[in-house]
Amino acid sequence: MASLLECRGISRAFGGIRAVDDLSIAVDRGEILGLIGPNGAGKTTVFNLISGFYAPSEGEILLEGSPLTGLRPDAIVRRGVARTFQNIRLFARQSALENVRTPLLQRHPRGIVPTLLGTPSVRREEKRCTARAMELLDLVGLAPWSSAAAGTLPYGHQRRLELARALASEPAVLLLDEPAAGMNPEETASLTALLATIAPAFDLTLLIIEHHMDLVMRFCSRIAVLHFGRLLAEGSPAEIRASAAVREAYLGKKSC
Amino acid sequence: MLQTLVTGLSIGGIYALMAVGYSLVFSVLNFSNFAHGAVIMLGAYAGLGVVRLFPPHLALAVTGAAVAGALVAALNERLAYAALRRRRAPALYLMISAMGCAVFLENLVYAVLGSRFYAFPEMIARSVVTLGGTSVSLLDAGALGFALLAILALHLFLTRTVTGLAIRAGVSDMTMCALMGVNLDRLILVVFLLAGAFAGVAGAFLGVKYMVYPTMGWITNKAYIAAVIGGLGSLPGALLGGLLLGVTETVVSTYISSVLRDVFSFAILIALLLYLPHGLLGREAEEKI
Amino acid sequence: MGYVAGICTLAGIQMIAVLGVTVFTGFTGLFSLGHAAFVALGAYGAGISTFRWHLPFPLALGVGVATATLASFVIGVPALRARLRSDYFAIAILGFGEALRVLLENLSLTNGARGLAGIPMATTPGAVLLCLLGSLLVVRRFLRSRLGSACIALREDPIAAEMAGVSLFRTRLLSLALSAALCGLSGGLLAHYLSFIQPIMFTLTQSTMLLAAVIAGGMGSVSGPLMASFLFTAIPEALRVAQMWRLVAFGLLLVLVMRFRPQGLLGFRELGDLLPARWRRGFLA
Numbered sequence: 001m002a003s004l005l006e007c008r009g010i011s012r013a014f015g016g017i018r019a020v021d022d023l024s025i026a027v028d029r030g031e032i033l034g035l036i037g038p039n040g041a042g043k044t045t046v047f048n049l050i051s052g053f054y055a056p057s058e059g060e061i062l063l064e065g066s067p068l069t070g071l072r073p074d075a076i077v078r079r080g081v082a083r084t085f086q087n088i089r090l091f092a093r094q095s096a097l098e099n100v101r102t103p104l105l106q107r108h109p110r111g112i113v114p115t116l117l118g119t120p121s122v123r124r125e126e127k128r129c130t131a132r133a134m135e136l137l138d139l140v141g142l143a144p145w146s147s148a149a150a151g152t153l154p155y156g157h158q159r160r161l162e163l164a165r166a167l168a169s170e171p172a173v174l175l176l177d178e179p180a181a182g183m184n185p186e187e188t189a190s191l192t193a194l195l196a197t198i199a200p201a202f203d204l205t206l207l208i209i210e211h212h213m214d215l216v217m218r219f220c221s222r223i224a225v226l227h228f229g230r231l232l233a234e235g236s237p238a239e240i241r242a243s244a245a246v247r248e249a250y251l252g253k254k255s256c
Numbered sequence: 257m258l259q260t261l262v263t264g265l266s267i268g269g270i271y272a273l274m275a276v277g278y279s280l281v282f283s284v285l286n287f288s289n290f291a292h293g294a295v296i297m298l299g300a301y302a303g304l305g306v307v308r309l310f311p312p313h314l315a316l317a318v319t320g321a322a323v324a325g326a327l328v329a330a331l332n333e334r335l336a337y338a339a340l341r342r343r344r345a346p347a348l349y350l351m352i353s354a355m356g357c358a359v360f361l362e363n364l365v366y367a368v369l370g371s372r373f374y375a376f377p378e379m380i381a382r383s384v385v386t387l388g389g390t391s392v393s394l395l396d397a398g399a400l401g402f403a404l405l406a407i408l409a410l411h412l413f414l415t416r417t418v419t420g421l422a423i424r425a426g427v428s429d430m431t432m433c434a435l436m437g438v439n440l441d442r443l444i445l446v447v448f449l450l451a452g453a454f455a456g457v458a459g460a461f462l463g464v465k466y467m468v469y470p471t472m473g474w475i476t477n478k479a480y481i482a483a484v485i486g487g488l489g490s491l492p493g494a495l496l497g498g499l500l501l502g503v504t505e506t507v508v509s510t511y512i513s514s515v516l517r518d519v520f521s522f523a524i525l526i527a528l529l530l531y532l533p534h535g536l537l538g539r540e541a542e543e544k545i
Numbered sequence: 546m547g548y549v550a551g552i553c554t555l556a557g558i559q560m561i562a563v564l565g566v567t568v569f570t571g572f573t574g575l576f577s578l579g580h581a582a583f584v585a586l587g588a589y590g591a592g593i594s595t596f597r598w599h600l601p602f603p604l605a606l607g608v609g610v611a612t613a614t615l616a617s618f619v620i621g622v623p624a625l626r627a628r629l630r631s632d633y634f635a636i637a638i639l640g641f642g643e644a645l646r647v648l649l650e651n652l653s654l655t656n657g658a659r660g661l662a663g664i665p666m667a668t669t670p671g672a673v674l675l676c677l678l679g680s681l682l683v684v685r686r687f688l689r690s691r692l693g694s695a696c697i698a699l700r701e702d703p704i705a706a707e708m709a710g711v712s713l714f715r716t717r718l719l720s721l722a723l724s725a726a727l728c729g730l731s732g733g734l735l736a737h738y739l740s741f742i743q744p745i746m747f748t749l750t751q752s753t754m755l756l757a758a759v760i761a762g763g764m765g766s767v768s769g770p771l772m773a774s775f776l777f778t779a780i781p782e783a784l785r786v787a788q789m790w791r792l793v794a795f796g797l798l799l800v801l802v803m804r805f806r807p808q809g810l811l812g813f814r815e816l817g818d819l820l821p822a823r824w825r826r827g828f829l830a
Binding site for chain 2: 622624636637643749797798
């Protein structure tokens, strides 16, 4: 079975540092792949390569067999790959609703002239997007804050808003960059539960970068460990937990 | 042809002086200081003022202009930009402020001193030096020579002194610099003093070569184009870009049409943006995502 | 035309151009020092159409708008591409303004530096009002649609915007084209109001005044810059302040606003937001 998303031998250097070094991973449809590794291991760089913000110096990235490398980020989003960011990037001065509405509007574009004229079909589409945006906000539990400026929301809400915005792009693959960063155990559990309902409901394939090991071990079907830009190990949570190499490099000498 | 080349190089030297100041600020602070033109203009006026008060001597005019330029640039930074930088305001805000400064200064001079065009007195003999069949005015030769020397001196400063090293470190990473204990405010002040001095000198040369008037700052557009040609943020690039622009403009002016010179500069810019956007020596700075 | 009516007409013409710069700088977050060039193109395009080719006024205005819009692609395509920072565009449009001025001063079509005189005075207060209202409707529609949404996203965070499916280049280009069209319309109306245009009337100074209105009025607002624009036109006229002192004041205003109140008068809000909630209907609601 051909994988949904595949990275073949990708590399990327910044100055003298090889952030990603000859990395090959593949994700199958419906999988939840966890990407772990120490800070600086190149995890976010992999996401940046997949989503098109950097181009790999070697290798290629394929979605359903067709190459993503060389496309601009917005084209990649249209192909079906969305992401959230390690440092939250919201449209701070826009309302929560508007944040989610923006990608929805981009999803179903009508031509420029009809849009400028405001034809009935365009207006209908805009209303649909507003309604759908409310649905997504409701899904992540942010409906009461729909008109609040995104920058004024508490941290946890901002993370959820980012998630709702990413879902609004109707992706097949969702890249989550440290979705639980800065969250306490309850919030993390709540987020995990949310993701557990969303993934099958939206028929999503997830790639998650995380440091919260409980989330990773319990939620992910497979884990890939990065170390200095290289793939150190790959396998089920149990296999990774048992791997001595991983333990030494990342998890520490004590067993977990 | 050689004559054209030589003439082109001399105006190119002036462009290079203008471009270097702009590129220096750009490379360290990552914003386009569009008030640069006003500093050039004020430098020219200061040079003029100096030769009115003291015996007319080119060196005196240039020094006066350099000092004035440095002061204006430093004031500019302290009054207009420092507060914005501390607030981490987006580059857009800095550019707008810069534009405001430029308009303010230009029109202040216009309102106070009038729109009259002033000429420098004869300070340097209009004598001409002949080199291998071409004739160069002493002024042009001087301007080019000075430009090359000044830029070389800047290069040495940046590579051999402690402050220079700190500036180059700041180019890579301002925050790191601050964490390492460098006094950021003082460093930035030095950068502006240098950039202002270069601008002032360029203004003086322009004033001597042509004339002094309130809107002479607009010629700085050429400096920006030169900086883009050489690669935004690169100092050797600014030198190269300035010289190239000067030569190309003179060639066009002589062989095609002197009127279309500015149109041609714009066309070069567009062609560059289409095919070689980072200029000849520029590097692409990437934002951390 | 009465004195007051004259000022209002002039203010209205200026407001249309400010609306253009509002779209480009206030809502898309891009810096331009050269929109006066588009006003010039609109003025000359429309002026030549009536003066030399005797086209009817509305058609002439259309020619002005088309000229300005097409020209915006000349700079926009090279300078707004994704990997280039906005400084390149700022420099490019400065160069464009200069190059345009040289061309205008040297083509016989435009009568050179002497300027084009004898343009029919077809601009009535009514015409200006009509154009202003029309422009407002277009801008309102634009901002509420996916196009405006994309522009605002770009202003807030270009990287997140791309992640939301916004095409950086196409959006910037479209924003520029719309702003150029509006400036072109303003120029055409101006030409037929003053009956005389000269290249020197469309310089960096004029561009700065347009920008000043948007900044002082507030980025992210439509009513703010419109109010500022009206004040900037009406007050100096009323006080008979000399042109150069006006500009000293504008320059200083820009610096002070950026330093002390970067959001201007009504940054990211509309006049309607100041009304009690019951009557409130945001421009973008």
